[in-house]
Amino acid sequence: MTHASVRAAVFSAGSWGTAMAKVLADAGSSVVVHARRPEIADGINTTRRNPGYFPDVELPSNLTATTDPAAALAGADFLVLSIPAQSLRTSLAAWAPHIGPGTVVVSLMKGIEQHSGLRASQVITEVTGLPEHRVAVLSGPNLAREIMAGQPAAATVACPDEDAARRFQQACHTPYFRPYTSADVIGCELGGAVKNVIALAVGIATGMGLGDNATAMLITRGLAEATRLAAAMGADPATLAGLAGVGDLVATCSSPLSRNRTFGTHLGKGMSVKEATAATRQTTEGVKSAAAVLELARAHGVEMPITDVISALLHEQVTLDQAAAALMQRPPKPER
Structure with a gap:
């Protein structure tokens, strides 16, 4: 397979899906974006812009859009999924019949499914029946607005099949986007899911005006939480010290572009969850995943x-x- 012959289907046309579609197209891949709304697909095809998310950014000519999932998936080497984690199961069940026999599914999702406690890759294999080696994940400090502007970023592509990971690495490697490979799917997914919850905490502290020391404390101890859970579930703790762990955590907790941090800031300023949801407008994975992450922790005996x-x-x-009091009044103990 030559680099130029790679075909990727990106589902769907939200902010991160659009950003990753642009990365793939800039790397030379042929990209078809599946959009739920006809006006989004039409806008991409006729104006080379996504009118719903990035009306100010021109998209490459080798990136097109459709509302037809079968057309988007026809001949696709990669199906790249960027949809809310809680709607993955239902949506993927409708798309699964169109997945080709050699297509590798790549998850961009950073959430844990409520009720089941499954990571996105586990939901994908369960719904599609695909073997684990045909499911990869991409995770890292990837703020969509910065990537759309061509600012430098990196990520980790994790898959049990090293060749599949390398092929996707090549398909999305550009001068501004540097992907690394890994076999640690569990570590990458848990790093992405837990950091959203910690970013909510950082946002709350920011909204309450608690200062940079509190932010640093939450990031550091949040990383410890993510690492403990990941290790208990079979991940390599070193993964959490990399792009999919501390890298993603720092970006999401530090940037006002982060949905989770922004949501937390609204809460810290006194908004209710309902009010913060209305103000944030876009999907905030940490809000949906927090309880599911906590259930995983309890199931594995992790504090x-x-x-x-x-x-x-x-x-x-x-x-x-x-x-705030509950976090500061915990009994002192050795740091680990």
Whole structure:
């Protein structure tokens, strides 16, 4: 397969899906974006812009769009999924019959499915029946707006099949986007899911005006939580020290472009969960995944105090002041 002959189908046309579609196209791949709304597909095809998310950014000519999932998947080497984690199961069930016999599915999702506690890659294999070696994940410090502007970024492509990981690495390698490969799917997915919950905590602290020391504390101890859970579930702890772990955590907790941090800031300023949801407008994976991450932690005997407090706050079981006090009044212990 030559580089120029790679065909990628990106589902769907939200902010991160559009950004990854642009990366793939800039790397020389032929890209078809599946959009739910006809006006988005029409806008991409006629104006070379996504009118719903990035009306100010011109898209490459080798990137087109359709509302037909079968047409998008025809001949695709890669199916790249960028949809809300909680709607993955239902949406993928409708698309699965169109997945070709050699297509590798790549998840960009950073959430844990509620009720089942499954990671996105596990939902994909369960729904499609595909073997694990045909499912990859991409994770890292990837703020969509910066990538659309061509600013430098990197990510980790994880797959049990090293060849599949390398092929996708080549398909999305551009002068501004540098992908690395890994076999640690579990570590990459858990790093991405947990960092969203920690970013909510950082946003809350920011909204409450608690200062940079509090932010640094939450990022550091949040990384410890993610690493403990990942190790308990069979991941390599070193993965959490890389792009899919601390890299993603720092970007999401530090940037005002982060949905999860922004949502948390709204909460920290006194908004209710409902009000923060309306103000944020886009999917905030940490809000949906917090309880599911906490259930995973309990099932594996892992202590995750920040996640515990954030989950309780999101379910209105504690107040803001009670949440802040709960984090600071825990018994002192050795750092690990």
